[in-house]
Amino acid sequence: MNDRLVIVDGVRTPFCKMGSDLAPLGADELGRIAVNALLTRTGIDPAIVDEVIFGCVGQPPDAANIARVIALRAGIPKSVPAITVHRNCASGCEAITQAQEKILAGRGSVFIVGGTESMSNYPLLFQQATAEKFSRLSRAKTFGQKLKAFAAFRPKDFQPRIGLQLGLTDPICGLNMGETAEVLAREFGITRQEQDEFALRSHQRAIAAREKLAEEICPIFPNLNFATRNPQSTIVADNGPRENQTLEALAKLKPVFDRKTGSVTAGNSSQITDGAVALLVMSEKRAAELNFKPLGVLTGYAYAGCDPSRMGLGPLFAIAKTNFQIADADLIEINEAFAAQTLAVMRGAQSEKFAREFLRRENPLGEISIEKLNVNGGAIALGHPVGATGARLALTSLKELQRRNAKRALVTLCVGGGQGAALWLERI
C-alpha cells in the first residue's frame, strides 16, 4: 500500500472562456499561477519535489516543454526535472498516472502534476505553401530575386490555418470532434431536447456549486501583463456558468457541425476555455512521513482505445478495463465534451448489446445515475481547457467526496483520437 499515489492537495485557476479574462496570460503563466498557489497553500519545501509533470495539448511555441517553464517560474529548484505529457483531453489524467507509475518504479515519491491550457492563445498558422514562399524570400539575395520571390505571394496565402480548428479535427477519420458527437447522437438516438436539458442542468449545478468550487480556485492577481487592462482587479471565479440559462435560449441555437439535420450546438457542447490545475501528489508512505492528510488515493485506472469517429464512447472501454464496477462509485465525473457524447456513454453503460458487441462481456457496465453524475456541473458550464480538465475532475471529485463524506469516485473522459481514460479515487 505504501506505493499508492495520494493526492495531498490541489488548486486551480478560475476557468475563463476563450478570449475573455485570462486571454492575456499564456498557458505557462496559468500553470505557474496554479503551482505558485499550490506551494503557498501546502507550505512544502519545493526542493523535496522529485519531478513536475504537466499536461498540455496545444503547447505554446514559445514555451517548449511547458512543464519545465512552469516549474522554473514557480520556484521549483533548477535541479528538479520536468516533463510535459500529451494524451489529448486526458493529458491532466496522464500527469497523475505517470506520477503513480514513477512511484511504482521507484523513481521518486513527491510530484507536482497538473495541466494547463490557454485556448485563447492557440496560434494561427501559415499554410505550407505560404511558408515555402517566405523561406524563398528570406534566401533571396539580389534585389531581382527578392522582387521575384515577393511577387509569388497571393491574397489566399495570408488566410491562416486556425490552430484550434486543426487540433479539434481527427487526422485519421477526418471528422471534427463535434462531428463525432453527431455520429453518437444519431446512433444512440439522442434528441436535441435531451441534449439541451443536459446542458441546462450542467449550468444550474455549476451555478449552485459556486461556493464549493471557490474552495479549489486560487485568485489571479494583477501582474505585468495584466494590470494595464485591469489595474487592481482580481479574477476569482469561473466565467462559464450562466445564471440565467434557459431551455428556450438553448433551443434557439443553430447546430454547428451538421447545419441541416444535426443536434450538436455551441450550447450543448463544452466551452472552449483557458485554465490550469496543479496537484501535489506523493506516495502514500511519503505523505505519512511528512504528516500530510491527503484528499484521497488513486486505487485504479485504465486507458483504452476505440474507434476515432466514435471517440466519445472512450469512457466505456476504459471503465471496462478497471477493477471496479460503476456501482462501486459514490460520485461520477464524466467530462462533458458534448451533451450527446455523455448521454451516449450513459446509454452504452446500460446496454447489453453494447457490452456484448464491444466490451466482450455478458453484463452491461451498469447504470450511471444522474444523481451521482457531475454533481457540481461539467465542462458544458465550466469549460474544457483540454490539457487541464483531467486534473480538474480529480480535484473536484475528491473535494466533493469529502463534503459528502462518501468513499469512492470515478473520473472518466473521452479522448480525441479514439481513447478513453478512467480513474478511481478514494478517500483514505
Next chain:
Amino acid sequence: MTTIQRTIRDNGICVLTFDRPNSSANIFDRATLDELREQLDFIENNSQIKGVIFVSAKKSIFIAGLDLKSIGENSSANEVREIIELGQNLFNRIAALKIPTVAAIHGVAVGGGYEISLACDWRIASPDRATKIGLPETKIGLLPAWGGSTRLPRLIGLPKALDIILGGKTVASKLALKLGMIDDIVPAENLVAFAAKKIQQGKPQRKNHWLTNNALVVSVISSRLRPQLFKKTRGHYPAVTKALEVVTKGISKSVFDSLVLERDAIVELVQQDACRNLLRIFFLQERAKKLSVAKIETKPVTRAAVIGAGVMGAGIAQWLSAKNLPIILRDINAEQVAKGMSSIAKIYRDGVKRHTFSKNEARDGLDRIYPAPNEIPLRNVDLVIEAAVENLELKKKIFQRLDAMAGDETILATNTSALPISELAATTRKPERVLGIHFFNPVHRMQLVEIVAAKQTAPEILQRALKFTQQIGKLPVVVKDSPGFLVNRILMPYLIEAGNLFEAGATIENLDEVMLNFGMPMGPMRLIDEVGVDVSLHVAQTLAAHFGDRMKIPAVLGKMMEAKMLGVKNGHGFYLHEKSEEARPNPQVATLVQNQTAAGFSREELQERMVFLMVDEAARCLEEQIVAEPADVDFAMIMGTGFAPFRGGPLRYADSLGAEKIVGAMENLVDRGAEYFAPCNLLKQMASNGKKFYGN
C-alpha cells in the same frame, strides 16, 4: 605580496593582471601606484614588448579607483596634491607609450579604474551585470582628477562627457558602448584574446569632436548648465560646478594644462566641508555594509514572508523579490493582496521603463511572489516581516498567530515605525527571536533599514537580521527599542514645528523653501503630504504619548484628517497634487486654522526653529543610547531622510555651529514662552564645556 602580475606572451604582448592580495577588490593605493610605476619603467625600457593589456583577476571588480582613505580626513592638501600628481603622471606615461594598450574590463571600472582605461588606446568590456563603467566622483564631492575630466570629453564629446561627469554616473557595458566610452563588448573569458587582436590593429584613429568641443558650444553649454545646476544643488555641492568649470575650460587647453586644472580643483575641493562630509558618508556606507554585532556565523535568509500588503508590505516584498528571494505576501483577503500585487507590478513596470530591470527580470521578480489571501503554513520560511496596520493590539494578535504558525528557527520581525517591540515579543513563546526590521518609504528608493533590538532579542537573531539587511543591499543601523526608534523620532519634532509655524502664520511655500535651501531633498510640508497626513499623525500621536511635553501635535493635522486631506494619496494635503501639473499649495488648509497671525518670521528664524529641534532630539537619542555613537545618528538621518548630506547630518551640523549657539537660541525661545525648546542636558553641557559630538 604584489598586486600587479606581469606575464609576457610569445607574441610580445605584456599582460598586467591586477589582483590585490587578500581582497575582493582592486584599488589604487600608494603601494599599487608604486608597483605600476615599476611596471611602466620595465615596459618603457623593453623594446621586445609589442603591446600592453590591463586586466583584473577579480570576480566582479576591474579597478574600483583611488583608495579614498589616501585623501580622507587625515591627509593634508599637499598629500592630496602629491597622490593626484603621481596618478596623473603614471596615466600620462601609459598614454604616451608607442605600443598599443588595451584596458580589458570585467567588473567595476569606476573613478581611477576607468581613468586608467581612458589612458589606454582601446577599451573593451565584458557584458556581465557586474561590469559597470563610469566616473562617480562628483557624488562624493570630488571630480575626476586622474585625467577623467580631460580625456572623456575628448573621447566621446563634451555633452555626453558632462552628462557622465556631472551626474556622477556609472553605466552598464551596453550603454557604455553606445556612448563611445568603450570600443567593444566580448565575453569575459575572451577579453584577453580579443585585446591581443586589438593590439594587432595598432593605435586607433579617434574621431575629432570639433562640432561639440569648440569655444562657441562650450560657452553656450556652460552658460545653460550653470543656472540649472545651481537650481538643483542650491550651491551646496561645489564639486559639480567645479567639474563643469574644469571640463569646459580644459577642453580648449592642452592635455597637460587641463590636468593641472583637475589637480588644483580637487585639492581645493577636498579642503571644503562639503567634500569631507560626503566622503565621510561614503565611509559610513562602507562601514554599514560590513557591520556586525556578534562574531556568529549565521545562515542566509532563503525564503521570507511579508504579512500585510499595504504600501510598506508591498514595497518590502517587491524589494526582496528583486533580490532573488521567494516571498510569501499575506493579507486578510484577496482584495488586499491584489492591491499589493498591483503596486508591486507597477514598481516592476516602472523599473523596466527606467532600465533598472529587463523584462525577464521583472517577470522573474513577480514570479517570486507567492500571494496568500488565506492563512497558510509558514514552516519553511526563515524570516517573517510583519507590516500590518499600525495598531498594537492587532499586531499582538498577529504575533501570537505567527508564533504558532512559524517554524522554531523563523525570525519574527515587525516593520512598525514606532510601536514598542518588546511588548510584541512578550506575547510569543520565544521572545528572543523577535525584533524590528524597519524599512523606509518608498522601500525601493530608501537605502536605510533600522534594525531594532528589543530587550529580549538574542544576539544571533540580531546578527542574522543584520546580515540579511546587507544581503538585500540595504544599509543597516542598529537601534534600541524606544518610541519612534531613531529616524522618525528625530524627524517628528521638525515636522511638528513646521505645523506649529504654519499655524502661526508661516506659509507652506516659505516653510518648504527654507528647508530646501538648507539642503533637504523635500520641505516638511511636502514630506507630510508624501508620507500621508494620516500616517504622520499616527506616528506623531505615538510619540506624543511618550514625549508629550516636547511633541505637542499641531491642531492643523487633526483638522486635515477630518477634512479628508490626506496628502498625495488622495490628491489633497498641504498641496494639491494633480496628475497633470506640479503640486501647488492648497489654499483650503489655511482656512482650517483660525489664529493665523501672519507673524513675520525671518527665513533664518524658521530654519533655526525647525533644525534645532532636530539637533536637540538627535542629542537626546545619544543621551539615551538609542544608538552607539554620533556617526550612527548622522548616517541614519542622511540615508533615512535625506538630511542635507553635505552638512554631514544633524550632529555634524551642530558641531559646525557649536553647541553654545544652538543652546543660546533655544533658551531664548524658551524665554519667549516656547517651553518645548528647552535643550537637553547633553547639549547644555556641551555648550558650557565647549565640547563637540565628534572629538575636538
